[in-house]
Each structure stands twice: as C-alpha cells, then as structure tokens.
Amino acid sequence: ETGVTQTPRHLVMGMTNKKSLKCEQHLGHNAMYWYKQSAKKPLELMFVYSLEERVENNSVPSRFSPECPNSSHLFLHLHTLQPEDSALYLCASSQDPPRRGDEKLFFGSGTQLSVL
Amino acid sequence: SQQGEEDPQALSIQEGENATMNCSYKTSINNLQWYRQNSGRGLVHLILIRSNEREKHSGRLRVTLDTSKKSSSLLITASRAADTASYFCATDTGRRALTFGSGTRLQVQP
Numbered sequence: 001e002t003g004v005t006q007t008p009r010h011l012v013m014g015m016t017n018k019k020s021l022k023c024e025q026h027l028g029h030n031a032m033y034w035y036k037q038s039a040k041k042p043l044e045l046m047f048v049y050s051l052e053e054r055v056e057n058n059s060v061p062s063r064f065s066p067e068c069p070n071s072s073h074l075f076l077h078l079h080t081l082q083p084e085d086s087a088l089y090l091c092a093s094s095q096d097p098p099r100r101g102d103e104k105l106f107f108g109s110g111t112q113l114s115v116l
Numbered sequence: 117s118q119q120g121e122e123d124p125q126a127l128s129i130q131e132g133e134n135a136t137m138n139c140s141y142k143t144s145i146n147n148l149q150w151y152r153q154n155s156g157r158g159l160v161h162l163i164l165i166r167s168n169e170r171e172k173h174s175g176r177l178r179v180t181l182d183t184s185k186k187s188s189s190l191l192i193t194a195s196r197a198a199d200t201a202s203y204f205c206a207t208d209t210g211r212r213a214l215t216f217g218s219g220t221r222l223q224v225q226p
Contacts, residue, residue, distance in 0.1 A: 043216035107158030
C-alpha cells in the first residue's frame, strides 16, 4: 500500500452519466494531483492542488471538475464524457514544497474508466 | 513535444540478463526520478538522481545522469520475472508537478 487510496478501481459510464472519482491520502501530504494515463501516451497532468487551493490546471475540458475539500481528499467529478476520455486516472500526493530527500510522488492504484 | 522520452518503448529479455532503459529530456532539471508501474496499477518511485549527481545505485538498480546530453539511463542487473513492468522517467524542473515520459515496457522471460 502506498498510502493513497482511489475508488472505484473500475468505472463504466455512458456519455450522459455523472460520476465522481475519489482519492484519499494518509501520508500527511499537502499537495494532491490528478494524472490521466492513456494507452501509449505519457502521463498527462490534469490538476494540482496545494494546501487545498488549485494551483495548476492544464487546459482540461470543463467536463472534468476537481474538488479538494481538505488536504487528505481529492475528487474528480465527471459529466458528459466522451469515449476518448477512457483512460486510467491516477491520483498522487506529495509534500509542497518538498523536503529534501522526499521529493517523490506517491500514487494510488488508479481508476480505470471506460466511457461508452 | 514531451519533456521526458524513454527509449526503447519495449524491451524483452531473459531472466538473469541486464536491462537498460534510456530517458532524454529537453529543459534543465532539479532532479530526475524513475518510477515503475505494474499493469493497470499506480506508479511506484524507484530512485531519484539530482542534477549535480552522475550516478546512483539502489540494490540492483543503477541510474546515470548526463546533464550535458540531457539524458539518463536506468540499468536493472540480473533481471527477474518479477521485474516485468513499465518504467517511467520523470523530471523535476522546479514547477509544481513532475513531467513523465511514455515509458518503457519491460518483459522478463523466465
């Protein structure tokens, strides 16, 4: 276990559905991230939250809506998705600014999303 | 164009052989990290090398960094079937988050 838990592990949704992905970290970190991983493509950074404030948004379509109610929880709300949004969505956490010797990210196991 | 690009995209070797993966990047970095991902799972941190370091070891892992060529390599010695996974390099450029490459898929045949 990495200390970062994502639910659900798998999700199948239609293009008109609304669903949410959840991430929880038990590491005492103050920064959380959403990455998207599509087949044969680099991990794409979607959102970064530091101290519960969104500090980076990489031009993600508005059909993806993040929420960070506190430093331990992160959500990704999904609505009217497209089939090309099917991917593995990974949550990660870290300390911001990083402590020397601890600059790494801790990832959850991901949510495998299929949009039909 | 992406910051980190791994080479080769896929690698298949026999157990006991060494596996070498390369990573090239474009901008100056604070550090470079290597991660491993088992199929359909999250990434796990393996090793970090700072911009002022040239080589680092951790168990069967050896990482080198050449900042003049903007490249790094990950060597896994005496590979095992359990090393089968995808391996990613990630660069820390001082921005808020790491930038990852597309990864190298390593298959170790028993």
